[in-house]
Amino acid sequence: MGVTATRARAPTFFEEVLAETPGGSANLEMCIQCGTCGGSCPSAADMEHTPRRLFAMIEAGEREKVLRSNTPWYCVSCYYCMVRCPQEVHITDIMYSLKRMAVREGHYRESSAASVPGFSETFMDMVENYGRSFELGLATRYHLRHHPLGAMKMATGMGLDLLRRGRMDLTPRRIKRIGELKAILAKAKELGGEEG
Amino acid sequence: MKQYGYYPGCSLERNASAYDKSTRAIAPALGLTFNEIDDWNCCGATEYISLEKLPAYALVGRNLALAAEQADNGHQLVAPCSACFLNLRKADRYLRDSPVMARQINEALAAGGLHYEPGSIKVRHLLEIIVDDIGYEAVAEQVQAPLTGLRVAPYYGCLIVRPAFDGQFDDMEYPTTLDRLMSTLGAQVVDYPVKAHCCGGHMTQISEPTALELIRRLLKSAADYEADVITTLCPMCQLNLDAYQDAVNAYFGTDYQIPVLYFTQLMGLAFGLSPEEVGIGQELVDARPALAHIGAVEEEAPAARRRPSRKKEEGLPMPVMPEEKTR
Numbered sequence: 001m002g003v004t005a006t007r008a009r010a011p012t013f014f015e016e017v018l019a020e021t022p023g024g025s026a027n028l029e030m031c032i033q034c035g036t037c038g039g040s041c042p043s044a045a046d047m048e049h050t051p052r053r054l055f056a057m058i059e060a061g062e063r064e065k066v067l068r069s070n071t072p073w074y075c076v077s078c079y080y081c082m083v084r085c086p087q088e089v090h091i092t093d094i095m096y097s098l099k100r101m102a103v104r105e106g107h108y109r110e111s112s113a114a115s116v117p118g119f120s121e122t123f124m125d126m127v128e129n130y131g132r133s134f135e136l137g138l139a140t141r142y143h144l145r146h147h148p149l150g151a152m153k154m155a156t157g158m159g160l161d162l163l164r165r166g167r168m169d170l171t172p173r174r175i176k177r178i179g180e181l182k183a184i185l186a187k188a189k190e191l192g193g194e195e196g
Numbered sequence: 197m198k199q200y201g202y203y204p205g206c207s208l209e210r211n212a213s214a215y216d217k218s219t220r221a222i223a224p225a226l227g228l229t230f231n232e233i234d235d236w237n238c239c240g241a242t243e244y245i246s247l248e249k250l251p252a253y254a255l256v257g258r259n260l261a262l263a264a265e266q267a268d269n270g271h272q273l274v275a276p277c278s279a280c281f282l283n284l285r286k287a288d289r290y291l292r293d294s295p296v297m298a299r300q301i302n303e304a305l306a307a308g309g310l311h312y313e314p315g316s317i318k319v320r321h322l323l324e325i326i327v328d329d330i331g332y333e334a335v336a337e338q339v340q341a342p343l344t345g346l347r348v349a350p351y352y353g354c355l356i357v358r359p360a361f362d363g364q365f366d367d368m369e370y371p372t373t374l375d376r377l378m379s380t381l382g383a384q385v386v387d388y389p390v391k392a393h394c395c396g397g398h399m400t401q402i403s404e405p406t407a408l409e410l411i412r413r414l415l416k417s418a419a420d421y422e423a424d425v426i427t428t429l430c431p432m433c434q435l436n437l438d439a440y441q442d443a444v445n446a447y448f449g450t451d452y453q454i455p456v457l458y459f460t461q462l463m464g465l466a467f468g469l470s471p472e473e474v475g476i477g478q479e480l481v482d483a484r485p486a487l488a489h490i491g492a493v494e495e496e497a498p499a500a501r502r503r504p505s506r507k508k509e510e511g512l513p514m515p516v517m518p519e520e521k522t523r
Contacts, residue, residue: 022253022297023289024294042410043396043399043406043410046406073402076397076410078354078394079358082359099246099247100246103246119398119401119402120244120246124240124247127237127238131237132238133207133238158443161439162211165480167211167212169209169210175235184257184258184307184310185251185254187254188251188304189251191303192250192251
């Protein structure tokens with residue numbers, strides 16, 4: 001009976017977030033709003049909403065507010081919240097889910113972290129084309145597109161120091177079977193599209 | 197000889213090549229053989245997973261599949277980079293936990309002629325195999341030039357201790373394995389409270405003020421406890437603490453000059469290897485003065501210290517008095 005009722009209506013925002021989060025159960029429904037997550041978070045001070053509040057907003061179905069929030073983008077992936085959570089909510093993974101949903105729906109553009117996905121996108125381009133990360137290409141392309149002044153800083157200060165000490169490649173390294181990797185990623189995208 | 201598959205990851209190819217070099221340099225003394233996985237690809241760091249789910253797991257899945265295919269190197273895969281370590285372990289764990297995702301990832305891998313049976317590769321961090329498989333006693337036997345008098349702050353960062361995706365290796369908030377390894381080398385271990393706090397990861401690219409504050413906390417604590425050197429086991433942590441130390445000084449008006457070395461570099465020095473053999477000199481904050489202090493490198497004339505030209509990030513450059521310039 002319950003199952004039929006669930007199928008009959010569109011999934012709630014809460015259910016969508018859970019479905020987006022991999023690996024068994026993310027336990028979000030177990031959240032008791034204790035705030036251990038925000039209290040353990042090294043970057044909570046710069047977040048618009050603490051994780052605790054964000055989870056209440058997810059439950060309340062405040063889709064746009066949640067996906068426009070800078071909170072997931074300020075998550076540093078340190079997993080402190082996740083290991084301290086008394087309810088074993090997979091907090092870090094939920095933050096990744098929210099990032100992906102925000103990008104898919106374009107909501108991040110209205111957030112105060114609007115330029116952030118650009119870094120991930122540039123990184124992803126490098127990996128898809130070469131199979132390896134390419135720091136100089138990543139830094140220059142991302143900064144020129146989003147922070148031209150930052151690009152100048154990179155080129156004159158630390159970037160130069162890293163180059164001088166042989167810590168940056170001038171050209172990207174490509175894996176041998178890049179075609180194989182591209183085929184795998186293309187298939188995974190196709191399957192992901194069907195799923196979503 | 198213990199055989200392991202070796203996944204260096206992108207950082208160890210260049211930015212953290214001192215980590216790769218020193219790891220390979222100490223391996224023979226410890227009886228370790230590392231067989232690099234042929235044609236491995238990037239693990240995606242924290243970026244790929246921020247945009248795509250299945251492709252991100254397929255990206256890591258290819259590495260696991262290659263490691264399994266080349267498993268005559270052993271079914272254990274060593275990753276020295278904490279982010280690679282986490283991604284590989286997490287992917288294996290979630291593929292085991294979710295048969296649906298395992299099927300989808302294998303469908304994607306099949307497009308490249310590959311297959312991965314979840315759980316068939318055991319992912320290990322480099323520190324883990326040194327302290328658990330080799331052991332402190334065997335390390336102690338190799339020490340030729342103890343680091344006596346060097347005050348070392350062991351910095352674990354996050355991903356080697358949190359979360360435990362495949363068994364817990366050390367305490368999640370107050371780990372001690374690297375402390376004990378450093379005292380095995382004869383170093384004086386600095387016990388400071390933030391050793392498993394976060395360096396900010398890629399936050400320098402997202403919000404520099406947020407990032408610099410996280411880095412400052414670590415530097416301040418290490419300095420308060422009078423560390424000569426911070427030692428790390430992750431390329432991201434090393435980059436943030438080392439390459440952004442000048443930026444922290446400029447932003448907060450501080451004057452930290454704490455070198456940040458990989459634990460394998462300190463192991464190599466204690467084993468009697470030369471500074472060049474373990475990649476000393478690639479760090480931006482010069483480690484030679486601290487190492488010369490204990491005779492691990494030769495004393496040399498102090499280089500002119502680079503000073504930040506501006507105290508604040510924003511604002512126009514201010515006129516500077518000549519004596520201030522030469523200070």
